[in-house]
Amino acid sequence: MHPYRTHDCGALRLSHADAEVRLAGWIHRKRDHGNLLFVDLRDDHGITQCVVDSSSPLFAELEALSLESVVSLYGRVVQRSPETVNPKVPTGEVELKVESADVLSRAAPLPMPVNQDAGYPEEIRLKNRFLDLRREDMHANIKLRADIISSIRRRMVEQGFREFQTPILTASSPEGARDFLVPSRLHPGQFYALPQAPQQFKQLLMMAGFDRYFQIAPCFRDEDARADRSPGEFYQLDFEMSFVTQEDVFAAIEPILHGVFEEFADGRQVTAPPFPRIAYDEAMLKYGSDKPDLRNPLVIADVSEAFAGSDFKIFARLVSEGAVVRAIPAPGTAGQPRSFFDKLNSWAQKEGQPGLGYIVWKEDGPAGPIAKNLDEGRIAKIAEAARLGPGDACFFVCGKPGAAAAFAGQARTRIAEELDLIPEGEFKFCWIVDFPMFEFDEAQGKIDFSHNPFSMPQGGMEALESKDPLDIKAYQYDIVCNGVELSSGAIRNHLPEVMYKAFEIAGHGPEVVDERFGGMINAMKLGAPPHGGSAPGIDRIVMLLAGADNIREVIAFPMNQMAQDLMMGAPSPVSDQQLRDVHVKLHLPPEVKQG
Numbered sequence: 001m002h003p004y005r006t007h008d009c010g011a012l013r014l015s016h017a018d019a020e021v022r023l024a025g026w027i028h029r030k031r032d033h034g035n036l037l038f039v040d041l042r043d044d045h046g047i048t049q050c051v052v053d054s055s056s057p058l059f060a061e062l063e064a065l066s067l068e069s070v071v072s073l074y075g076r077v078v079q080r081s082p083e084t085v086n087p088k089v090p091t092g093e094v095e096l097k098v099e100s101a102d103v104l105s106r107a108a109p110l111p112m113p114v115n116q117d118a119g120y121p122e123e124i125r126l127k128n129r130f131l132d133l134r135r136e137d138m139h140a141n142i143k144l145r146a147d148i149i150s151s152i153r154r155r156m157v158e159q160g161f162r163e164f165q166t167p168i169l170t171a172s173s174p175e176g177a178r179d180f181l182v183p184s185r186l187h188p189g190q191f192y193a194l195p196q197a198p199q200q201f202k203q204l205l206m207m208a209g210f211d212r213y214f215q216i217a218p219c220f221r222d223e224d225a226r227a228d229r230s231p232g233e234f235y236q237l238d239f240e241m242s243f244v245t246q247e248d249v250f251a252a253i254e255p256i257l258h259g260v261f262e263e264f265a266d267g268r269q270v271t272a273p274p275f276p277r278i279a280y281d282e283a284m285l286k287y288g289s290d291k292p293d294l295r296n297p298l299v300i301a302d303v304s305e306a307f308a309g310s311d312f313k314i315f316a317r318l319v320s321e322g323a324v325v326r327a328i329p330a331p332g333t334a335g336q337p338r339s340f341f342d343k344l345n346s347w348a349q350k351e352g353q354p355g356l357g358y359i360v361w362k363e364d365g366p367a368g369p370i371a372k373n374l375d376e377g378r379i380a381k382i383a384e385a386a387r388l389g390p391g392d393a394c395f396f397v398c399g400k401p402g403a404a405a406a407f408a409g410q411a412r413t414r415i416a417e418e419l420d421l422i423p424e425g426e427f428k429f430c431w432i433v434d435f436p437m438f439e440f441d442e443a444q445g446k447i448d449f450s451h452n453p454f455s456m457p458q459g460g461m462e463a464l465e466s467k468d469p470l471d472i473k474a475y476q477y478d479i480v481c482n483g484v485e486l487s488s489g490a491i492r493n494h495l496p497e498v499m500y501k502a503f504e505i506a507g508h509g510p511e512v513v514d515e516r517f518g519g520m521i522n523a524m525k526l527g528a529p530p531h532g533g534s535a536p537g538i539d540r541i542v543m544l545l546a547g548a549d550n551i552r553e554v555i556a557f558p559m560n561q562m563a564q565d566l567m568m569g570a571p572s573p574v575s576d577q578q579l580r581d582v583h584v585k586l587h588l589p590p591e592v593k594q595g
Contacts (some may be wrong), residue, residue, distance in 0.1 A: 185582050294430055340418070
């Protein structure tokens with residue numbers, strides 16, 4: 001017989017009755033019933049109830065062991081009486097009558113419980129992450145993550161992709177965040193950068209003649225944490241394809257994402273391919289976001305024309321100065337008490353807005369402070385644009401186009417939440433397409449790339465030479481699920497002359513391109529195929545499927561919001577000798593002391 005276990009703790013069934021077995025695991029829970037001691041033994045596979053009679057010398061020994069001690073128990077499998085069957089666990093029809101026990105590891109007092117969720121602070125959970133991962137929900141999340149990645153790999157290979165690895169120590173690349181730098185010992189004063197993404201390498205693989213690449217790629221960005229983004233590092237399904245159009249990319253990845261989500265949806269509905277395509281401008285107008293949650297049925301409308309030249313002087317003046325007015329419908333709310341509207345107005349003020357004006361379409365006609373300052377024709381235009389009728393209401397946001405769209409999007413979400421309009425149990429996908437190639441950087445007072453500088457502009461060189469840069473769209477696209485951006489992607493610019501021109505518009509001469517992207521531009525000059533790809537975020541995919549609210553709930557060993565690993569004590573000071581080895585001298589702020 002195996003010295004530790006013959007079966008795992010999730011394996012025993014009624015068919016094993018009378019068998020002599022050995023189990024090993026952690027003591028999950030104990031219940032002393034006087035003449036019987038029940039021990040729930042847990043391992044990676046499940047829980048088995050074990051029982052010891054008070055007449056056994058093992059009774060006192062097991063009773064004295066602390067929870068989370070590791071033991072190996074030998075005994076006979078017995079059928080439980082009907083009244084003691086536990087239908088909630090697969091092993092619930094049997095129990096192990098313990099005849100011998102080996103203590104493999106005694107647990108000290110626990111800093112936090114494992115067999116319950118006591119709502120412990122995240123600091124304690126992260127500092128004791130190995131314990132936190134023993135908890136049922138966390139354990140299931142990390143196993144789900146592994147299963148999802150396995151499913152993705154299988155599906156990618158079936159679609160003809162090959163997995164290649166790209167360098168971790170590389171050169172700095174402008175991906176929109178700060179690099180993590182690694183000083184070189186052999187080259188004093190020079191630094192490697194950890195890759196923010198394998199962007200250039202995957203494009204170079206296409207230029208090297210490979211047709212379909214993918215990688216479960218680690219990416220490193222020195223940026224702040226938020227609920228759907230981990231500071232420091234994250235993983236993405238990085239893929240690239242040669243000789244493809246935008247639609248080819250969509251056709252390749254949609255069945256993979258749909259298949260993975262359907263496999264792990266556990267009965268939840270998943271958008272069937274082809275996923276809806278929504279132009280960026282349309283998304284910003286209708287949803288106030290380039291990552292819309294399509295579960296939310298509310299659609300924003302542009303009602304600027306109805307306020308232009310109206311007696312509602314505040315909006316009329318702003319519209320004449322270039323502002324827009326967005327209407328956010330609130331169907332069926334005409335019967336809501338005044339407190340409903342006041343609550344939303346107070347919320348808007350807390351968000352830094354002057355308020356949230358509204359019109360209510362009551363049975364006897366439109367009402368509200370804004371309605372008093374608009375004639376019937378203008379109110380009718382608003383009702384038509386926002387698809388409103390008797391019994392409905394509408395809220396308004398006015399401002400510069402970008403700011404108005406963003407706050408209207410926030411209001412759309414808040415109103416839908418207040419009205420409980422966002423259903424659970426659905427995964428709604430869409431593509432956001434036709435992103436602007438350039439934007440005007442107010443801070444720098446110049447035109448800059450709005451997204452990825454390696455994207456192909458729609459219209460190619462002709463568009464760059466003849467159109468207003470702010471009117472040029474790019475073959476860039478995001479895939480979104482339930483309001484979460486899973487990835488950005490693009491059809492890449494594979495022509496050096498177009499690359500030089502695009503950077504020229506953004507204020508960078510050819511020497512900048514040659515210096516910062518020498519490897520890529522040289523490869524383009526030696527024959528580059530049209531290519532494109534994307535990189536859905538693994539962590540965000542798992543977060544959605546696990547139903548988690550925070551990305552740290554689906555990462556085995558995440559850092560906290562301050563980019564600290566509390567368990568391993570990173571980042572940490574290093575010795576003077578280590579600094580000398582890499583030719584680095586510290587220049588710390590006055591308030592920070594080394595040591």
